[in-house]
Amino acid sequence: MFDDTIAAIATAPGEAGIGIVRLSGNKAIDILDKLFRGKKRMSAFDIVSRMATYGHIVDEDLNVVDEVLVIIMRKPNSYTTEDVVEIHCHGGIIPVRRIMELVLKNGAVMAEPGEFTKRAFLNGRIDLTQAEAVIDVITSKTETGLNAALYQLEGDLSQELHRIMDEILSILAHIEASIDFPEHDIEEITLDNILVTAVGVSKSIKKLSDSFEEGKIIRDGLSTAIVGRPNVGKSSLLNILVRENRAIVTDVPGTTRDIIEEYLNIGGVLVKLIDTAGIRETEDIVERIGVERTKSAIEEAEVVIFTVDASVRLTREDHDILQLIKTKNVIVAANKIDKGINEDIKILIDIFGEDRVIEMSVKQKIGIIKLEDTIKDLVYHGQAAVNKNKMVTNIRHKDLLDKALDSVNRAIEAMRSGVPIDLISVDIKDAWGRIGQITGDVAEEDIINEIFSKFCIGK
Ligand SMILES: Nc1nc2c(ncn2[C@@H]2O[C@H](COP(=O)(O)OP(=O)(O)OP(=O)(O)O)[C@@H](O)[C@H]2O)c(=O)[nH]1
Ligand SMILES: [Mg+2]
Incomplete structure (x- = not known):
């Protein structure tokens, strides 16, 4: 169906055990034949389909470029339904790049993103889904x-x-x-x-x-924004949930200026966790932009973790944030209980319900699992993930x-x-x-x- 033979480096760039250059199209085996030196003068045309075959790739002057294994998948039994050739070389940046240059020089064209799969689709082997x-x-x-x-x-x-x-x-x-x-x-x-x-x-x-409601979360993750006034422990919470020091934590209010995103896996549920800049009125221009970004993060989030300092009374800022998140699916992280629990937590329990207010201390690692369980329960409504195949x-x-x-x-x-x-x-x-x-x-x-x-x- 297609006239040209495409080629691409199929493995990720970097150093690795092997690297693979892949070709697909009518000339794939011809091109391989020009570069390949097998044992006992074996030519590429003699290679048995799907049999890994040892040899060397050589350049125009017959200098060895790398030691390789090649696999030919003859049409129509291949990924694209065309003749497909895979050249498995050493996984350094240079060998794959040189082999790629040679196949291009010998008549292949650089594949566009997804072009192998696109051919599999256009040639009728698979459908679009x-x-x-x-x-x-x-x-x-x-x-x-x-x-x-x-x-x-x-x-x-x-x-x-x-x-x-x-x-x-x-x-x-x-x-x-x-x-x-x-x-x-x-x-x-x-x-x-x-x-x-x-x-x-x-x-x-x-x-x-x-x-789709469940399917989207399974594929893209549950978008979860950690929101609260400055210095309540939002970044500390992100760090403990992702189990690394991802966000900067200091005792200076206004530490986080920009959005930080991390993926984490809570019992099979993919969560896209977003740490935000603490919300407060501020003259600082950088911080103010951060606060604006926080507001749009709230809009886009499916779940908001409203973080408060549970050891003190709710402030005016806390109440302002409550207004911003009132239509969202909220879990309250009532943090810093190692310093005490203020009566005001009852206000939050009244609004969001007991199950949604988690008394915790990031510092003393209290309440973390309960918070994770609460997030997970939101997704599957308390049930374990169902394996639906038509999703x-x-x-x-x-x-x-x-x-x-x-x-x-x-x-x-x-x-x-x-x-x-x-x-x-x-x-x-x-x-x-x-x-x-x-x-x-x-x-x-x-x-x-x-x-x-x-x-x-x-x-
Ligand atoms: N006592 C106590 N201190 C905590 C707890 N969690 C965080 N902290 C401290 O609170 C301070 C602020 O923590 P951060 O995580 O930077 O707070 P933040 O909400 O991200 O602050 P901004 O980025 O400024 O909005 C740091 O000194 C933390 O060590 C806790 O559970 N108990
Ligand atoms: Mg922070």
Whole structure:
């Protein structure tokens, strides 16, 4: 399908045991043959598919560039369905780069980010959701996230989507039939049939769409902002949760000026933890920008850990912050209880409930586990993570599902109110098209390009 043969360094840059240069396309084996010297004058064309074969890569003057193992995966049984060659060399920066230069000099072109996977998609081996799952596998940050991505890669999500698309097609077929043979008195039964199928389709789409709330957290993490007035121990809390001295801690109020983000894994839940600048009125320009950033971090956060100094009365600043976070999902970290507990904590318990106010001391490591458990409980509503294989983790999919759902529901509504059946086919077709955009059956070129541009080079 493609004329050119692409090449890329498939391993991460740096020093490592091995590095891999990968090629895909019609000329992949030709190009390898020009560079490869096997034992007993073996040429690249003699290499058995999928058999790791020892040899050397040489340059134009036959100088050895590196000792290698090469693997050829002949079409169509390869990642891209084209001839694919992998050259496994030593993992230093220089060997991979020199081999890369040689393959380019011999006719390969540099692959764009995600181009191997894009070819696998355009050549029909995988659909778009599976291609997108490849990035998710690579960037997954927890085992739960990896599992969700692997299910998608295996095609569990595409299978369900294709099942839904088939149902929609059967609705369309019924509609066409009733339009083509209006003299037949099948209208009643057909309408009933169509309605039942459409309601089923609507339920299936809704179920997928609803799985996104959890799916998003599994993939991108629960966005959690640590917020409070200066010097209450926010950065200390971040440090103890991520178990390293990530943020600067001092007894000077206003220490943290900018947002600090760290990922952590709490019992399989990925948490994106954000330490913010303490909120107070300030003349200091840098600090003021920090405070502004804190306010937008609050807006974006799914959970706010409101940190207070529990040993003293709530201040005016604490009350101001309460106003900012009142619509959010809040956990109160009532810190510094090693210095005592002030009566004012009751005000917080009244607002947020006993379960959400954690009495703690970062200094004496009291209450940390309780805080972690409380965060975890927010995600799975107290239940352990369920391994759902038909889960939507991608916002692109979620948006398209919701649009498809609107269309199907509009059609159902119209049918129920007696709109002529041929008029509802527009909405039904629209729903089919939206789901087709998820699987890539009907995706447009710029959307496809945008998706693959997020990949790393060599994948
Ligand atoms: N006694 C006591 N001191 C603590 C506790 N947690 C933090 N501190 C101290 O409180 C001071 C401020 O801590 P930080 O973590 O820098 O506070 P912050 O909220 O990030 O402050 P800003 O960045 O200025 O907004 C430091 O001296 C910490 O050692 C605690 O549980 N008990
Ligand atoms: Mg700080």
